[in-house]
Amino acid sequence: MAMKLLRWSVGMLLFAGLNGAAVAHEPDPLEIIKKVDEATKAVKSFSYEARVWDEDKAGKTAPRMQIKFDGQERPGEGRQRRPIPIMRASGKLASADGERSFLVIANEKQVIVLDEKDKEYTIAKYPGGLLSPIPREVLERAFMIEFLHITPFTDEINAESRKYEGTKKIGDTECHVIYVKYRGLPAEARWYFGKDDNLPHRVDRIEPQGGGVRVLELQKLDVSPKFDEATFAFTPPEGYQEKKVETPQPEAPAPEPATPPAPSPPPAAPAAPELLKVGSDAPAWTLSTPDGKSVSLADLKKHVVLLDFWATWCGPCKAAMPGIQKLHEKFKDKPVKVFGVNCWENAGADPAKFMKDNNYTYGLLLKGDEVARAYNVTGIPTFYVIGPDGKITYASSGFNPDEQDELARAIEVALQKIN
Template structure:
């Protein structure tokens, strides 16, 4: 399980919209449908108990044997961080049919799937979608088009396992210890559990129906990840996926997997593929000198990053149409007000919108931080922006310290902790 993606996608994997300079890689190649019958040997450094290995084999065999699967449930977050408690829950419904059809819908948020010919992901909030040719059968996780595996990993891991050619690899990935956990009851079903952990990843617990071998619950404990990033007083930080209905080998029909873009939806596939080629913004930027630029501000002044050496600068790439951006802006504005006396600069770098629209948005929301106009997206390209909002923290030495993509529960605390760390540095 690539749990680093969980951290990058915190916020139910909904925090990142499909921007005009979109974020989604669409280059899936067909993979053979043949799969190993049992789990291969663990790689060196991974401790797997005998009971855990047997359960992993049971899970892998169950998902590989599926002809179809219908499921529904909830994905939720439970946060008690820095004195703030937040709980959020979304409902989802999904289906899978061999060899390559699936559909997953998170209510009022996102629809993704494969018709058998095309694979797609559609943001209901932003009314944008990406689409490409569907793989011919089961695949490796990294061959699924981004953001489908990232979202399913947190929203519907059971569907993801049904699509993979080696389900056990998802369980083993990035973990150093895998053990059998305590028995639990999930919605009246007595389940056995599997617990995965490692020094750099969250503790993940899977509750499994011992009769079917299918998942009934996943709990991702993010507490230590928040603490490592300097967030104070972390009492709870968890993502929970719970299945209310799981029906293996259910009779399904083609109509359940049909999808056409809604009227007015914008195809972002080409821009997405182009942007994905530039690679991860964090990998490309953190620890390196921040790309220099000059931009006109909404106030008519010229803003030059080169002139800010010795100050901590936060760049927030955003647009008025982006829902997560609108959620983030008041928090960033408050951060600016709280820390500007300490020398913090917060620049809201608008993407490709006109001055009147940006000005109206700032005024109607009472936002005071400076807004810069990246009218052609050139600065966003320098900063490898694939999804917005993207927030970049630049230290006094002019180097990029942190990159945050998206905004959801817990994001404000992470950004504040990064800014405080940068302000304290020499």
């Protein structure tokens, strides 16, 4: 009996030791993601071949795109000092009427889209230009935006949960596999991070309700490629026609125009709508808060109003929100109203929950698409400061690390107009 007890004790200790060792050596998914975040922040240029496809619950796949992607950051100019991403994408896109070949180039001044099927190309102002459906899908599905994002994996670090699922080879790269359930969003993803380079090589974006999966897989990833000026240059091919980009006009009455500028020599890029000019009247609006209350600009006379147009899916928007919260706290005892105007939102997203989960306490206004149109918003985040007289005193678009300070100065100047 004593021998049996001894054997049982030794066996249990051995089992406990082995089990403890297994637990101790299982990688911590949060620590892996933090390393990936730092490595991805360091990427300033990249080149990869992307495969994009959809999977249903039965595992059947539907190919969407095969793309060669080149991209890098270039410094911004003037007040807009934030880096400008430039890129070149070429490949094939599956569509209802067959496979389409395309080329997209975004350099410092323009975004060019070439459609081989229709033998035409479009040119729009960049950054902030209007894109055709082809590049929009390319950017949403095939562009690993984390490579040029100021906080690439903040959402994954702050996720509701993370689970380590082992390893898998993506091409020739052995990867950690981590399942992420996001906080404040009806979204889940499975990430594949290189064990040696700490970079993303694949992401499966999972639809929790439908069970479908949208896959982006990178091959031949290079984060130190050699580019020259020709990489991001464009010469119209022979036989192709330029298709003009139609620019939508805001619904609100426009301020009196300044003296029209002299016409630009061809081939000029069609201009996207510019932000409303400082000194012009702010278009009127009425929007609802999450608890159903109405807020109107007309009710905010004798206040300075800060508007931040944003969406839960927008990485730069989320990068700007801590600064907006600090402005809300800085001016809470002044006649200043701060609102996030939620626009262009994904179906099923809960912006109110997102703000609550992240401890953002400034005002939230919902369904702001029409207001965004009236304010000439073509990219988010976009910021406006409106003075107590209803005039625009500040306007800017895109995330800038200095934006918080610039907005604070604009608010302080506008406050001086209140008696």
